[in-house]
Amino acid sequence: MGALDEGHFCEELEKGVELEDPETLAIEDAVRVLLQGLGEDVAREGIRKTPLRVAKAFREGTRGYQQKVKDIIQGALFPEAGLDKSIGNAGGAGGLVVVRDLNLFSYCETCLLPFQVKCHVGYVPSGQRVVGLSKLSRVSDVFAKRLQEPQRLAGEICSALQDGIKPSGVAVVLQCSHLRFPTLGSLLLNSNNEVWSEILVMSGSGVFKDEENSECWTDFMSLLKLRVLKIEKSQTSDCWCPSQSSASPSCMACSGFMANPLMVSAVTKIIESIGEDPLRNELLGTPVRFVQWLMNFKETKLDLKLNGLGCKVQSYTEDESTIHSEMNLSFWSQCEHHLLPFHGVIHVGYFCTQGFNLLPKTLLQSVVHFFGFKLQVQERLTRQIAETVSSFVGGDVMVVVEAYHTCMISRGIEKSGSSTATIAVLGRFSTDASSRAKFLEGIPSSTGDHKI
Structure with missing residues (x-):
């Protein structure tokens, strides 16, 4: 996760993986092509070692x-x-x-x-x-x-x-x-x-x-x-x-999706490098489908579309000591460390100061999706949502993200059933322990719909 020291984590990654192994190197090169196709800077800190992480996960998982x-x-x-x-x-x-x-x-x-x-x-x-x-x-x-x-x-x-x-x-x-x-x-x-x-x-x-x-x-x-x-x-x-599935929103026939040929070729190389035949009948469409999934998380400026949604349109006169909250806002994202999905629910609590409106659930859900649909780490996602909501309500915000990470089962860790929670607090929540405790007590128990 993002909190790990990069140098120490890289040493752990290299254990059990021959860095000069041609198959591992081939997967790393292919992953760099995929990242560039997503509009990412492969030299960016936090993503620089992603090719090695992905190569290790594929080699371990196959x-x-x-x-x-x-x-x-x-x-x-x-x-x-x-x-x-x-x-x-x-x-x-x-x-x-x-x-x-x-x-x-x-x-x-x-x-x-x-x-x-x-x-x-x-x-x-x-x-x-x-x-x-x-x-x-x-x-x-x-x-x-x-x-x-x-x-x-x-x-x-x-x-x-x-x-x-x-x-x-x-x-x-x-x-x-x-x-x-x-x-x-x-x-x-x-x-x-x-x-x-x-x-x-x-x-x-x-x-x-x-x-x-x-x-x-x-x-x-x-x-x-x-x-x-x-x-x-x-x-x-x-x-x-x-x-x-024809009912899937990602169905290629329905979407008319045109895949980047360089990215498709890179996925084909990954399939070859793990020891499979990409010409096997069941695998013929796999590279295009994988690229299509990744393109859901292409680097975009979706967050800019939120400008103006939290305008001060009228005075809010209710007691400012009331904590307002929206629980179980669903989200999907893609781990930038392993190119694997993570998903879960997000809980948002805030005090609404004078001059600001209460926030509709649809707005909060849109904020969650806008920041979720890109390469992410959970800590950053939590912070970005908190900072955005803070600008809408005057500064006092608490955000809790509960997530289930596919990478926890697919890269040698295999911790089935584990989940991760992160918290961001701004304004009054950062100094008022009783407000934090009250909000946390209101978070519902897990719905149990996860498998990981």
Whole structure:
């Protein structure tokens, strides 16, 4: 985050990454092209090391291309008495083995943004052998750390475990969540856009091959406590990734988007450098879609359009000790350190002094979107909103930003469920602790609509 010391942070970035590695350098060069296409100064402090950060995230997040399942399972198979087909329906003493709630992430092959995965794996041992339980997680992670779509990911995990363990059968259930694709225009028209596209997919082998008529599946789903969910076959990739949905505001066919060819070529180079074939059919449109997402955050002068919106139009006579507030103003932004989205809610509190109007929610939401839709860091976003609102109401403002950062799951940290809060205080709020406490007490609890 922006509060980190740049020099120390760069040392941490370089750990585990060969700076002379040609693939890493190729990704860095490609990211510089993308930043220039966004109108950014690649030498600007704060963004100068972004190419290295992005390269590290992509290399870390796609390390599965360099890993082999047999290297993980080899030496992790253990003999276990009682696993005889003549004893019991599912292996006798061994029975069904289930590992639940594995938190994974993968890069969507359609748009190159990360999506989150809650993975559940089960198998029925055979041949009087079991596998170390941690290997189920590690094998799943190998395939998650590649460009993926949900159904293929489930199938690859299932097939790899079936081939590696040779059990009576393997079952895999994935609950996947993908960020949707808002644009500034769509959010100004409707601030209640759904945040997530979700899907549940299944794959089975052996005794789990038949999903419709299998007692083993019944046992497996009961252990997952997912019986209340409607189990459906996976949808097509057109429906899964919001970038390809006809209902998406970012749908290329609807917007007539014309991508910068240099930026498209740069994304193609990134795909090559992580070990994928950009000519694979599923990846043919990916560079254009990724560039289209980035162009939502092109450096513009949107903030200048706010001039005049906070004019002193009439005297405000209500008690000036009253704290006025707007809670849960939604926002989207793009982390300038990693070129990955972050989103959340913003709470604004202010005292309205004489000569100033109360602020309509629509104005505050516009301010939030104008500063959100650009390459940002959360600390700067918080400050910019506070300073702008301060000019509208006479100076006394407090802003709290609660955000969920995709980069917290996709660059080796993998802190699922974490969130970040930042605060900016101006005027009376900076000296009056009781006013700050009163405003903070009024902030509602998290709505729980985040996945990260």
